[in-house]
Amino acid sequence: MRGGLVHRLLHAAGVLHGRAHLSWWLALALLLLCLLPPLLLTAAAGTLLPGGNGMALLGDYATLSRLLLVVPLLVLAAPHADALLRNALRQLGHASLVPPRRSARLERLLQRIRRGRDSWLPELLCLLVALAPFWLAGHAVNLLPGVADWRLHGDQLTAAGRWYEWVSLPLSRLLGLLWLWRFVLWTVLLCGLPRVGLRLHAEHPDGAGGLAFLGLAQERFAILALAGGLLLAGACLNQMHWLGQTLYSLRHLLAGYVIGATALLVAPLLVLMPTLMRAKRHALFRFDALGNRAATVFDQRWQAAGSVLAGDADGSDSLLDHGDASAYADFSGVYQGLARMSAVPFNRWNLAWIAAHAALPLGPLALMAMSVDELVKKLVGILA
Known part of the structure; x- marks a missing residue:
């Protein structure tokens, strides 16, 4: 380093x-x-x-x-x-x-x-x-x-x-x-x-106000989860081999490690939650006001289109004469993306990446608990 x-x-x-x-x-x-x-x-x-x-x-x-x-x-x-x-x-x-x-x-x-x-x-x-x-x-x-x-x-x-x-x-x-x-x-x-x-840009396509790259950067510390998992797996193998512990008796320790290590490594990103929530809230207020104006104009064009189809229009512009429908659809897409904006700068894939690193070294414990033949039979029984 x-x-x-x-x-x-x-x-x-x-x-x-x-x-x-x-x-x-x-x-x-x-x-x-x-x-x-x-x-x-x-x-x-x-x-x-x-x-x-x-x-x-x-x-x-x-x-x-x-x-x-x-x-x-x-x-x-x-x-x-x-x-x-x-x-x-x-x-x-x-x-x-x-x-x-x-x-x-x-x-x-x-x-x-x-x-x-x-x-x-x-x-x-x-x-x-x-x-x-x-x-x-x-x-x-x-x-x-x-x-x-x-x-x-x-x-x-x-x-x-x-x-x-x-x-x-x-x-x-x-x-x-x-x-x-x-x-x-x-x-x-x-x-x-x-x-x-x-x-922050609440309408940013990454769904995190432009901060999703911080979740990717946080994944670099998944190595700590992997290293800790290797140490824990070695200690548990000793316990199982020399002291007669079983995988079932260690289940709470192993599950607690995977959950705790993942939570600990992503916890620093939570300090940005208030900033992201504030940006989302302010953006929703702005877009709500803009949406009201857009909906009003769209409704006027829609009514004009209805008048044209009814044959009682006097030559005024209709919805078909403008790109308002396309613009309104684009605006709706942006607003829906804004409404789905995350309050934290990480996603489930970042969590899964770190959790997988924490859990991966614990796999050999299953081989210690049962033979390969027994493990294969159980897997076949589950999948069959």
Whole structure:
């Protein structure tokens, strides 16, 4: 991600210049840094492969999902997310949403966001927060009581456990916190837009006053829902495999996560609801008055057309001599679109996109709960 302490360190190291596919190389480097030493250390200690009395590293679904999937995902998704955000910011300045006399307000808001993005202090705080849990606890926490853990030998950390607690886990937390900081900056931007004084076009064909692009931009944070779903799926797989939990007993947790993650990620857009509702209300008042005049003229033309057909007209213009009917139909279409204008700058497809990202990692839990044959039989029974 551009800006901040991490970006400056990478720039100072020279890895940002002339390097194609930087995110792929960075993801591979972090993956090796986080996962390779624990693999080697557990192999030497005999806790790499499942089959013993306790949970081996390759049988720890929570750890594998975190290091093998979430860490590369957060790195690889960052460039695309930054590009999407830049396009959204560019759209704010080029879509006639801000009157010229208020463009200075928008520029001050954007400068404030850029300062937050480029500051080294927030990312330093993220690093401290990533390290804080182990420092405060002083020891690793066994999340599966009664099950021997590859990280622990008695009450002491193993060599692989020390690497995981001191390096791998803080790095994965740091990546997540950096994404959350970008989410906070985006939320601050959205909260500042109503104070800028947007000039919304209630009759805009996007059905959101010209702000539907913000819903598309919000989809970039679906990666957070996907990453959280992967972490939750790994933890639930451990619970099901080692503690005998069932998919049915976890149903409320899983459903709550999908609903909660989706609601949380779209919640910042709700700050624009009063602005959109006000624009819609004012536009309806204006169009109602204009509609009354249009209906009056149309009615006069309609009556004139009736007189012509009855043969008692004195040569006056009729509805057939003008384009009023077509204009009135066009006006009716615009008014109906205005009446359907959404009060929020997102639609059901934006919600579905984020919810799908949250729910997708939870699919393998069904395979753990039942065999593939049983799953196929149930699907055939439902569809037959």
